[in-house]
Amino acid sequence: xxxxxxLFLWSWLITLPVTLAGGYVLVRTLERTYTFxxxxxxxxxDLELGSVxxxxxxxxxxxxxxxxxxxxxxxxxxxxxxxxxxxxSNLALLESHMPQSGFEYVEGRILQGNKxxxxxxxxxxxxxxxWAWDKKSIRIKTRKSSLxxxxxxxxxxxxxxxxxxxxYFSYLLANQMGLLAPxxxxxxxxxxxxxxxxxxxxxxxxxxxxRNASFMPGDIYRGELLGMGxxxxxxIPSESLFTTAGVWDKVAVNNHYPSDSQxxxx
Amino acid sequence: MxxxxxxxxxxxxxAWSLRFEQSLTKEAKEALRAADDAGSQExxxxxxxxxxxxxxxxxxxxYPLKRKMLAKACQLQLESAQYELMENTARSWVSLDDRDIDxxxxxxxxxxxxxxxxxxGVRGLRKLLNRFPGHLLSGLFLARHFSxxxxxxxxxxxxxxxxRAAASALSRWRIYWTSTNKNLYDPKQSTFVYLESTGEQVSxxxxxxxxxxxxxxxxxxxxxxxxxxxSIKTGMxxxxxxxxxxxxxxxxxxxxxxxxxxAIDPFFTxxxxxxxxxxxxKPQRIRLELGLQLEFDGQYYALAxxxxxxx
Numbered sequence: 001x002x003x004x005x006x007l008f009l010w011s012w013l014i015t016l017p018v019t020l021a022g023g024y025v026l027v028r029t030l031e032r033t034y035t036f037x038x039x040x041x042x043x044x045x046d047l048e049l050g051s052v053x054x055x056x057x058x059x060x061x062x063x064x065x066x067x068x069x070x071x072x073x074x075x076x077x078x079x080x081x082x083x084x085x086x087x088x089s090n091l092a093l094l095e096s097h098m099p100q101s102g103f104e105y106v107e108g109r110i111l112q113g114n115k116x117x118x119x120x121x122x123x124x125x126x127x128x129x130x131w132a133w134d135k136k137s138i139r140i141k142t143r144k145s146s147l148x149x150x151x152x153x154x155x156x157x158x159x160x161x162x163x164x165x166x167x168y169f170s171y172l173l174a175n176q177m178g179l180l181a182p183x184x185x186x187x188x189x190x191x192x193x194x195x196x197x198x199x200x201x202x203x204x205x206x207x208x209x210x211r212n213a214s215f216m217p218g219d220i221y222r223g224e225l226l227g228m229g230x231x232x233x234x235x236i237p238s239e240s241l242f243t244t245a246g247v248w249d250k251v252a253v254n255n256h257y258p259s260d261s262q263x264x265x266x
Numbered sequence: 267m268x269x270x271x272x273x274x275x276x277x278x279x280x281a282w283s284l285r286f287e288q289s290l291t292k293e294a295k296e297a298l299r300a301a302d303d304a305g306s307q308e309x310x311x312x313x314x315x316x317x318x319x320x321x322x323x324x325x326x327x328x329y330p331l332k333r334k335m336l337a338k339a340c341q342l343q344l345e346s347a348q349y350e351l352m353e354n355t356a357r358s359w360v361s362l363d364d365r366d367i368d369x370x371x372x373x374x375x376x377x378x379x380x381x382x383x384x385x386x387g388v389r390g391l392r393k394l395l396n397r398f399p400g401h402l403l404s405g406l407f408l409a410r411h412f413s414x415x416x417x418x419x420x421x422x423x424x425x426x427x428x429x430r431a432a433a434s435a436l437s438r439w440r441i442y443w444t445s446t447n448k449n450l451y452d453p454k455q456s457t458f459v460y461l462e463s464t465g466e467q468v469s470x471x472x473x474x475x476x477x478x479x480x481x482x483x484x485x486x487x488x489x490x491x492x493x494x495x496x497s498i499k500t501g502m503x504x505x506x507x508x509x510x511x512x513x514x515x516x517x518x519x520x521x522x523x524x525x526x527x528x529a530i531d532p533f534f535t536x537x538x539x540x541x542x543x544x545x546x547x548k549p550q551r552i553r554l555e556l557g558l559q560l561e562f563d564g565q566y567y568a569l570a571x572x573x574x575x576x577x
Contacts, residue, residue, distance in 0.1 A: 038283045041327030049279025050272040057270075100323040228325065230487075232333070233368030233528055235400040235435050237486035246397035 025056045032056070035098050036132045044128055059134060075195060079188045082156065082201070083111035084140070086121055086192060094123065099131050105141060110148065117146040126227040129160050135197055138189075139204065149183070150212050153204030156189055158197075168200050180213055207252035217255055221265060223248035287327055293319075294331035298338055307342045310335050311355075324363040330530075333359075333366070340372040352376040368528075370394055371403040378411060395424075400431035402490060406563050429562055433572030436489050436560065437461045442482040443474045451482050461556070463570035467495075468558050473549040476540050483554075484533040485526055492566055493524040495557035500550060503541045512536050527561075 029052050037047040045051060086108035094102050102123035109116040123131045124139040131137065135158040142148050159167070167184075174181035182203040189196040203209060210216050225231070225238040225247055236244050245266045253259045293313060300309045313319055314335055322328045336359045343352035356373035363369065371394060378387030388411055394404040405428025412421035437460050442451035459470035474481070485491070498505045509524050513536070516529035526532040540550055559566035 033279060033282075037279065038286045039326055039328075041283075041325070048276055049282070050275035053275055054270065054272075097321065097323065100325070228365075230365065230530070231398070232363060232366040232530075233371075233401070233403070233488065234398045235367075235402060235432055235488050235490075235528075236398060237435055237438065237488065239438070239486075240435065246399070 021060060025053070025060055028059075029053045029056045032132070036128060040099065042128045042132065047128060047132060055133070070195075075188075077188050079186050079198065080201075081188045081190060082199075083190045084119075084121065084192070085109045085111075085116065088192075090121075091192075094121075099123065099128075102131055102136075110140060110142065112146055112148065118143055119146075124155055125157075126224075126229070127160070130158065133158070138199070147208075149185075150208065151183070151203050152208055153206055155202045155204055156187065156199040157202055158199060167202075171202065180209070180215060182209070183212075205251060210252055218252060219250055219254045219257075219264065220252035221248045221262075222251050283327070290328040290331055294328075294335055297335060301338050301342060305342060305345075307339050310339050310342075314339065324366075332362075337368060337372070340376075344372070344375065347379070349376050349379040353380070367394065367398055367401050368403055371401065371407060374404075375407040378407065395428065400428060400433075400435045402428060402432055402562050404428075405432075425562070429560060429567060430572050432490070432562070433560055433569050436486055436491060436558075436569060437468075437573055438486055439470065440484040441472060441474075441554070442484070443478045444480045444482075445475055445477045446479065448480075451480075459554070461558070461569070461573060463573040464555065466557070466568060466570055467555050468570050468573060469553050469555045471551060471553045473551050474540075476548050476550045478538055478540060480535060481538050482533055482535040484531075487530050487532070488528050489526055489532070490528055490561040491526055491569065492520070492559050492561065493556055494522070494559065495555075497555045498538070499553040499555065500540055505538070505540075507536055525561075 029049070032055075033047070033049045033052045036042045037049070037052070046055075086106065090106035090108060093104070093106050105120035105122045108119055108121045110119045111117075120141040122139055123136050125131055125137045137158045138156045140148070140154045140156065142152050142154070144152065148154055157167075159165075168186060171181050171184035175183065182205055184203070185201040187199055187201045189199045205220060207216075207220070210218050210220065223229075223241055225236065225241045230238060231247060234247075236247055241247060245262050248262065248265055250259070257263070297309045297313045301307060314332070319328070319332060319335075322332050336355060339355050340352055340359070343349070343355060353373065353376040356369055356376055359366065359369035360373055371391065374387045374390030374394065376387070377383040377390065380387070388408070391404050391408045391411070395401060395408055398404065405424055409421045409424040409428075412418070412424060438458060439461060440456055440458050442453075442456040444451055444455060457472050459472050461468040461470050493509060496507045496509060498507070509522055510519060512524060512534040514524060514532075514534045516532045517524050517526045517534060519525070524534060540552070558569040560569050560572070
């Protein structure tokens with residue numbers, strides 16, 4: 001009887017953590033499902049309530065495991081580390097109406113050598129796997145006077161599929177073959193001191209890419225007719241990307257010709 | 267644990283999104299109906315300025331409805347010559363989505379009616395039309411500009427050019443088929459076809475298996491048209507279809523016509539029974555014939571007049 005009484009008395013040791021964990025998972029599940037599935041209308045199976053609930057349970061388990069593991073054994077990595085600091089209020093701005101709010105730059109700083117240099121940061125990507133989950137793909141824009149490895153626009157990508165190194169190896173191979181391709185690196189990202197895991201650092205193609213590769217001057221065209229790239233109301237079918245010059249613009253301009261000239265693709 | 271009850275959670279999640287969507291649709295429909303019936307924009311603007319609708323952005327579930335309301339508001343403001351108000355509405359629409367060509371066209375049209383900004387408006391419409399030659403709204407506004415300035419020749423030329431470009435964009439369709447008893451489609455069982463003129467109608471030839479049970483017909487995205495008739499010719503046989511019986515997606519019906527007004531994913535489906543279905547399954551060549559009209563300035567024009575003739 002005394003045993004049962006003690007068991008009841010101390011049962012809070014089990015029920016309280018379970019209730020707290022359950023409440024935490026429930027709130028996060030409802031928030032994420034509302035934002036990305038109910039309001040945003042994300043159509044992938046991953047964003048449905050059941051899948052999100054399973055994801056949140058897995059994330060909670062991961063978080064607990066990582067806390068224990070990191071306390072026992074400090075992080076040992078040979079990858080380049082990127083340290084960013086973004087004020088909490090700016091992170092809140094990014095998160096205020098996801099995913100759309102995430103695409104507006106906010107200010108922060110990046111560690112270069114021993115100096116914290118100003119930079120701007122936002123989320124990036126067209127699909128939910130880039131920004132709907134805890135590990136997000138990010139774009140950084142440095143100041144002109146403090147480029148990062150000669151780049152001003154840098155993408156720090158969370159891999160889109162289980163084959164996490166496919167894109168990294170493709171870009172690496174292209175670079176080793178001497179082709180004009182985005183420079184790529186595997187990096188460990190720290191945001192406000194928190195380890196955000198391994199990201200694929202990919203150069204955002206721009207005029208600097210041509211300059212760094214000694215290909216100046218030249219045009220680089222950009223075009224997309226899917227997702228956020230669609231021109232609503234245009235009468236241009238989304239499959240007409242390669243037959244419609246009007247939907248392309250330039251991210252690098254050959255200054256020997258007018259900036260709005262599109263002769264090569266017309 | 268409740269978090270692993272996939273089926274139950276799936277149903278709850280589905281009901282949640284459905285309820286959310288239905289409540290937005292109800293509000294938008296009421297406001298649009300009031301605008302259609304009374305020509306009044308007050309309810310429309312009131313709804314657009316409410317916190318719930320103000321917080322809807324591009325790609326949100328309710329954004330297509332918001333876009334419809336913004337277009338309606340601009341249209342009403344244009345008809346009632348409230349150009350400053352129209353400029354404000356169009357500017358807020360462009361700020362929501364700077365890749366929305368309709369929004370830009372309304373903005374430039376509002377500027378075109380302002381004496382101090384007319385040049386900017388006309389320049390904007392020209393630029394838009396150069397970039398998107400089949401954009402009917404820009405073409406319409408520019409044609410009106412020429413007409414209002416007594417240049418009927420340029421007006422007619424603009425109308426003709428924009429309709430030709432729109433017709434060309436409207437000529438590539440996708441056809442899906444299935445041989446199951448369900449209305450489910452796989453991209454592997456589909457083909458792209460190009461419509462050609464056959465006099466008063468347009469048509470396309472392609473092959474489908476003789477045991478096909480359902481067809482799904484996908485017009486291009488962003489297109490404005492109506493279908494007045496549909497038939498399929500196979501050998502000596504002709505199958506006629508009742509358009510009012512079709513299952514439709516992002517299209518609507520007007521009597522016996524199916525209408526698309528610039529939707530992103532319009533399509534319609536129909537059951538089909540080919541005459542040779544009883545024999546062994548083999549590819550069968552069929553000709554799809556459509557009575558198809560392009561919508562421009564509230565009028566419908568036969569698409570066949572703008573396409574090349576089939577040989």
